[in-house]
Amino acid sequence: MALINLAHGFVEVFQPFNMLMLFIGLVVGMAVSIMPGLGLVMGVVLALPFTYRMAIEPSVILLTAIYFSGTYAGCFSAILYRIPGEPMDVPMLWDGYTMARRGAPAKALGWALVAALIGGLVSSAVMVGLAGPMGDVALKFDSPDYFAAVFFGLTTVVALAGKSMVNSLISLCVGLLVATVGIDSIYGTERFAFGVPILRDGVQLVEVLVGMYGLGEILTRIGQGLHIEQPKETAQKVSTQFPTLRELIDIKVTLFRSTVLGTVLGVVPGAGATITAFIAYGIEKQYGRRRHLLGTGVPEGIVAPQIGATASVAGHMIPLLTLGLPGSGATAVILAAFLLHGVQPGPMLFESPASMLMVYTILASMFASVIGMCLLGFFWIRVVIKVLTIPQGILSAIVVMFCLVGSYANRNSMSDVWMIVIFGVLGYVFEKFKFPISPMVLGAILGPIGETAFMQSMISSNNDWTVFFKGPISGTLMAGSLLALSYPVLQQFLASRRRCAAVA
Amino acid sequence: MTPGAATMPLRRLQAAAPYVVVLAVGIFLYIQADNFEFEQASGRIGPGAWPKIILVMMMATALWGVVSSALRAGHTAPEAVSEAEQDEALTQLPEIYPALVWIAVALTIAYLLLLPILGFFIATIVYTCVLMYLGHYRRPLRVALLSLAIALCFMFMFMRVVYVSLPPGVAPFDQLSYALMAAMGVH
Numbered sequence: 001m002a003l004i005n006l007a008h009g010f011v012e013v014f015q016p017f018n019m020l021m022l023f024i025g026l027v028v029g030m031a032v033s034i035m036p037g038l039g040l041v042m043g044v045v046l047a048l049p050f051t052y053r054m055a056i057e058p059s060v061i062l063l064t065a066i067y068f069s070g071t072y073a074g075c076f077s078a079i080l081y082r083i084p085g086e087p088m089d090v091p092m093l094w095d096g097y098t099m100a101r102r103g104a105p106a107k108a109l110g111w112a113l114v115a116a117l118i119g120g121l122v123s124s125a126v127m128v129g130l131a132g133p134m135g136d137v138a139l140k141f142d143s144p145d146y147f148a149a150v151f152f153g154l155t156t157v158v159a160l161a162g163k164s165m166v167n168s169l170i171s172l173c174v175g176l177l178v179a180t181v182g183i184d185s186i187y188g189t190e191r192f193a194f195g196v197p198i199l200r201d202g203v204q205l206v207e208v209l210v211g212m213y214g215l216g217e218i219l220t221r222i223g224q225g226l227h228i229e230q231p232k233e234t235a236q237k238v239s240t241q242f243p244t245l246r247e248l249i250d251i252k253v254t255l256f257r258s259t260v261l262g263t264v265l266g267v268v269p270g271a272g273a274t275i276t277a278f279i280a281y282g283i284e285k286q287y288g289r290r291r292h293l294l295g296t297g298v299p300e301g302i303v304a305p306q307i308g309a310t311a312s313v314a315g316h317m318i319p320l321l322t323l324g325l326p327g328s329g330a331t332a333v334i335l336a337a338f339l340l341h342g343v344q345p346g347p348m349l350f351e352s353p354a355s356m357l358m359v360y361t362i363l364a365s366m367f368a369s370v371i372g373m374c375l376l377g378f379f380w381i382r383v384v385i386k387v388l389t390i391p392q393g394i395l396s397a398i399v400v401m402f403c404l405v406g407s408y409a410n411r412n413s414m415s416d417v418w419m420i421v422i423f424g425v426l427g428y429v430f431e432k433f434k435f436p437i438s439p440m441v442l443g444a445i446l447g448p449i450g451e452t453a454f455m456q457s458m459i460s461s462n463n464d465w466t467v468f469f470k471g472p473i474s475g476t477l478m479a480g481s482l483l484a485l486s487y488p489v490l491q492q493f494l495a496s497r498r499r500c501a502a503v504a
Numbered sequence: 505m506t507p508g509a510a511t512m513p514l515r516r517l518q519a520a521a522p523y524v525v526v527l528a529v530g531i532f533l534y535i536q537a538d539n540f541e542f543e544q545a546s547g548r549i550g551p552g553a554w555p556k557i558i559l560v561m562m563m564a565t566a567l568w569g570v571v572s573s574a575l576r577a578g579h580t581a582p583e584a585v586s587e588a589e590q591d592e593a594l595t596q597l598p599e600i601y602p603a604l605v606w607i608a609v610a611l612t613i614a615y616l617l618l619l620p621i622l623g624f625f626i627a628t629i630v631y632t633c634v635l636m637y638l639g640h641y642r643r644p645l646r647v648a649l650l651s652l653a654i655a656l657c658f659m660f661m662f663m664r665v666v667y668v669s670l671p672p673g674v675a676p677f678d679q680l681s682y683a684l685m686a687a688m689g690v691h
Contacts, residue, residue, distance in 0.1 A: 053666055223602055
């Protein structure tokens with residue numbers, strides 16, 4: 001059944017307009033992920049205003065394509081010039097750049113391409129298989145289960161967001177509070193509006209996303225002097241050389257392990273492509289057959305993080321489609337695109353044939369995105385890499401204009417633009433004081449869902465808070481949340497013990 | 505007394521300052537949440553319950569932040585930086601022009617205030633010119649031409665393709681906006 005639905009999805013993806021959006025998405029994703037300071041989340045955010053007048057399918061295809069290719073193309077500049085486009089590309093410096101420096105840049109690029117292809121296709125296939133069953137499970141969710149799922153998502157985001165759990169928690173609380181501004185949906189009470197008209201309507205998701213990820217990032221970059229390393233040589237001779245079948249078989253365990261890891265971590269909210277890439281590299285360093293050679297330019301050091309990063313994308317799409325819960329910044333923007341089109345992602349999407357077709361069109365577009373980005377990476381690498389030569393001053397002016405005009409375009413309202421500036425400054429302040437942005441954004445998005453589920457559960461259970469621990473689904477998720485929260489504390493404790501042991 | 509010891513309390517204060525601000529904001533908002541007006545239904549939790557739970561969590565975390573950051577700031581021993589951390593630092597550059605950020609914010613506010621008066625086209629040319637200059641791109645002719653191109657491209661893209669009504673400005677600036685709109689086929 002899933003395969004038939006997927007075939008129908010492919011027919012939709014191959015419609016000319018959807019293909020055009022896919023192509024544009026892949027190119028934009030590649031460009032923003034190569035350029036340090038932009039990044040794939042900003043690419044998805046900047047593309048959002050262009051989806052206002054589109055149908056939902058091409059909108060999500062465009063954004064998903066940016067997301068996929070954004071996890072791949074950053075390896076070009078990391079391998080060739082030691083310029084990581086995004087934090088997720090940092091592991092690529094250790095073996096990818098080293099392999100390139102040893103005279104095999106084409107081979108390093110080939111390994112990255114094959115890794116992205118395998119990771120993307122396998123995890124997409126796994127997720128297609130899981131979408132239906134997960135949708136069925138999600139249909140059985142009641143209010144406490146929903147609250148527990150949101151709570152689990154928020155706690156894992158906090159646990160995985162950054163180096164400081166205190167800062168992550170504060171960031172999350174700020175996001176949850178932002179979501180409470182305006183008229184409360186149950187009592188109709190005005191909350192935290194302070195008599196300001198633009199606050200009475202509540203804060204729009206787009207304002208938070210574009211302000212924090214778009215304008216905030218540019219302000220931070222202006223403070224840093226908008227400096228990026230320029231490539232020392234031209235990309236005239238850049239090419240990609242595929243590994244042989246024998247070489248691939250030689251690292252089959254790495255391929256398998258990293259694909260499984262990327263797919264599983266993708267489903268966990270908060271474990272974005274960056275964290276997955278680092279964990280995949282770390283696991284390879286700990287358990288890999290040639291772990292002692294990692295860092296000297298071996299294929300395993302390129303394949304593990306690249307597979308992990310690309311495989312996590314498909315993993316992220318499934319909680320979004322089946323539960324309506326985004327697990328990363330980019331999926332949060334895709335959720336915003338759904339909501340802007342009046343579609344609430346979740347189990348109900350699997351109820352009617354029309355919405356089911358939409359889900360499988362999006363899933364089919366994931367396969368097309370993976371193959372498309374690899375083709376573009378193979379044939380167009382010389383063109384794409386030239387984006388590094390665009391002066392940062394020009395680029396930042398264009399990005400700021402996209403942020404301001406894009407937010408205005410949502411409702412033709414200057415109030416929205418003012419809110420972008422407020423959230424832009426907040427984003428800059430967050431960066432300056434090392435508060436991670438993703439918990440805040442996810443808090444703002446998941447806050448209303450969490451509050452509604454919390455209030456409904458409390459009202460129906462006569463304020464019995466144990467209702468969240470009694471059901472099998474909610475109980476398991478709440479236990480998972482407690483584990484997620486204790487993970488960083490345990491990690492800190494173990495690290496301090498290791499330090500003490502080293503000193504002794 | 506060594507100079508390091510003299511600056512210790514200041515360093516602790518600096519480290520704790522962001523958390524103190526969060527704590528103060530939390531207390532203020534909690535008082536607000538305690539006074540939300542609504543029709544009380546017996547046995548039901550009110551609209552302030554959810555925000556108050558979040559605020560308690562935020563204030564407790566901020567308090568934890570105040571204590572831990574103040575304690576951490578007391579330790580002056582430099583920590584060894586691994587090669588991996590040096591590579592990670594490639595994506596997290598230090599701030600060297602904090603003043604430029606606030607100039608850019610002030611410029612953006614001025615742009616938004618002038619937008620309804622000058623209209624999108626003229627205001628955008630001026631704004632992007634100064635923004636590029638702030639971004640250390642300082643070739644006057646290219647900056648002027650690029651600003652013109654950006655303003656025209658955005659007008660075309662959003663007014664002609666996405667059907668967004670960008671502000672035309674007030675007289676006499678609106679005449680230019682209307683002339684450009686007519687040239688682009690926007691009605």
